[in-house]
Amino acid sequence: MSDAVVVEGLVKKFGDFTALRGVDLTVARGTVLGLLGPNGAGKTTVVRILSTLLRPDGGRAEITGLDVVTQADQVRSVIGLTGQYAAVDEYLTGEENLEMVGRLYRLGKKESRARAGQLLERFDLTDAARRPAKTYSGGMRRRLDIAASLIARPQVLFLDEPTTGLDPRSRLGMWEFIADLVSDGTTILLTTQYLEEADRLADRMVVIDRGSVIARGTADELKAQVGGERLELTVGSVEGLGRAVELLRPLAVDDPQRDEQTRRLTLPVKGGAATLAEALRLLEGSGVELLDVGLRRPDLDDVFLTLTGHSADDADPATEEQAR
Amino acid sequence: MSALSHTLSDSVVITRRNLIKVKRVPDLIVFATLSPIMFVLLFRYVFGGAIAGLPDGVSYAEFLLPGIFAQTVVFGSTTTGASIAEDLQKGLVDRFRSLPMSRSAVLIGRTVADLGLNAISILVMALTGLVVGWRITSSPLEAAAGFLVLLVFAFAVSWMMALVGLLVRTPEVVNNASFIVIFPLTFVANTFVPLETFPSVLRTFAEWNPVSSVVQAARELFGNQPASAPVPDAWSLQHPALYTLIWAAVILAVFVPLAVRAYLRTATR
DSSP: OOOOEEEEEEEEEETEEEEEEEEEEETTTTTTEEEOOOOOSSSSHHHHHHHSSSOEEEEEEEETTEEEETTTHHHHHEEEEEEESSOOHHHSBBHHHHHHHHTTTTTOOOEEEEEEEEHHHHHTTTGGGGGGGGOOOOHHHHHHHHHHHHHHSSSSSESSSSSTTTHHHHHHHHHHHHHHHHHTTTTEEEEEHHHHHHHOOOOOEEEEEEEEEEEEEEEHHHHHOOSEEEEEEEEEEEHHHHHHHHHHGGGGGSOOOEEETTEEEEEEEEETHHHHHHHHHTTSOOOOOOEEEEEOOHHHHHHHHHSSSSSOOOOHHHHHEEEO | OHHHHHHHHHHHEEEEEEEHHHHHHHHHHHHHHHHHHHHHIIIIIIIIGGGGOOOOOOOOHHHHHHHHHHHHHHHHHHHHHHHHHHHTTTTHHHHHHHHSOOOSHHHHHHHHHHHHHOOOOHHHHHHHHHTOOOOOSHHHHHHHHHHHHHHHHHHHHOOOHHHHHHHHOOOHHHHHHHHHHHHHHHHHHTTOOGGGGGGGGHHHHHHHHHHHHHEEEEHHHOOOSSTTTTTOOOOHHHSSSHHHHHHHHHHHHHHHHHHHHHHHOOOOO
16 A cells, blocks of 8 residues: 655754654555644644645655655645634635635636535535625534535645534534545545544554654554553542542552542553452542542543653643744 | 636636625725725815915815825725735635645735725725815826826735735734834825925925825826926926836835745744
């Protein structure tokens, strides 16, 4: 299987700040790569370079064999980009937006109109097609934005945080649309901070933090890399939380995570059910009021915590500011 | 298709897009023309009686209207900067830059659409002017040339504003920043009062200020400058249309490449 996207040693600096420190990645044709990382990690910078908006300071990137710097014009004909903000003209109707983008992809009047009609239908926007995009909900605007990036049937599609800011229902809808695209054979590079999103949509993942790749693989491989299980318990009071940490620390194979807001404690453990029984025995008679307890497999949030030392939505404002 | 015809067809698509906004938000054009109408009425009736030193045989309405035209189209050109900053802010410039379209079409489409807006506001002001006593006394050809000089100069200023919009990036700031420059430029000129009343340093500045030459050219071409009017001292005002066109050419030669370069390097932050 050939690679639709090849990135080698990509470096990007903004003044003194190094946003990318040699990123390597490939996306096989017809697959989805999830590019994961906290805010400011460099995800958007990668997408901007691949979509020819920024020039890299080092390394190289090819889209379907075309160099993003020296063959930028040809690259633009084979890609579609949906950025973090729905880039639609809010004064134009949905239909006018799509036809405009079609014309600018040089599809011709008739073809642009035909494609616009197909995409409006596919993205459930037919009823709103003649209304200015100003009147659209957030979810509708995102769909229109993605539709615009698909108008010329791009071979490679970049989706930069396609569901950020959407309510849970619109997010689910968006996932279905993206899954549909994949089944059509479009190659997709998707950035997200939502690990659930990557888990659901991406074939493979690359995790970056502070401009470097820190892990890569399938969701299962990443979870295996973290290993073990998670013992999760909810207690009745904040004091109980502290007491529980003290009592259970000997069972943990790594640092426990506690959340005082929800009074929840998560311990990386080994040993399965026996460990759970042991935990219950340790807590017995301790006066800690136990509301809920369970054992679960690590999810991508745990992967993130383990790999980066901070959770995915734990933004580092200084890094983010510089990265932008 | 050649590169040139690509640029043309892309520019048409973008111009059309920009004009659709005017159609959808008619308030834009209403307010863009209401303020010049207000200026016409204010100057005509509030200051008009107190302004002395007009050439013999010229009413203040005749003197004023070419000035208001020039001021309005120069102010109208700031729209270009604010609109481009808005497109940047909303991520539309990113979208356009990721498309295989002409690299200058977004800016051409913008400045051409704003030229259209300026033409509409001149039309509205001219009609208002006719109501308050302004008349064109020259031939239709000369009158057309008068409007053309105004629009060519405004088009050049639009490209300056395009660069400002790309560099400043915030529509509100573009407006405020450009007003600081444009207010003195349009007031320290022969726009509202004859230059004879200016103190000497300001007068020299005003004589060579291209806004003065635009106004002077318009006055002459509309026939609002009687033959009895004194010949101006400065070369710029003796050949106002030529001087204005030189300015427009220089501004375009400098700012078109600068703005296109800034467009290619910019991206939403």
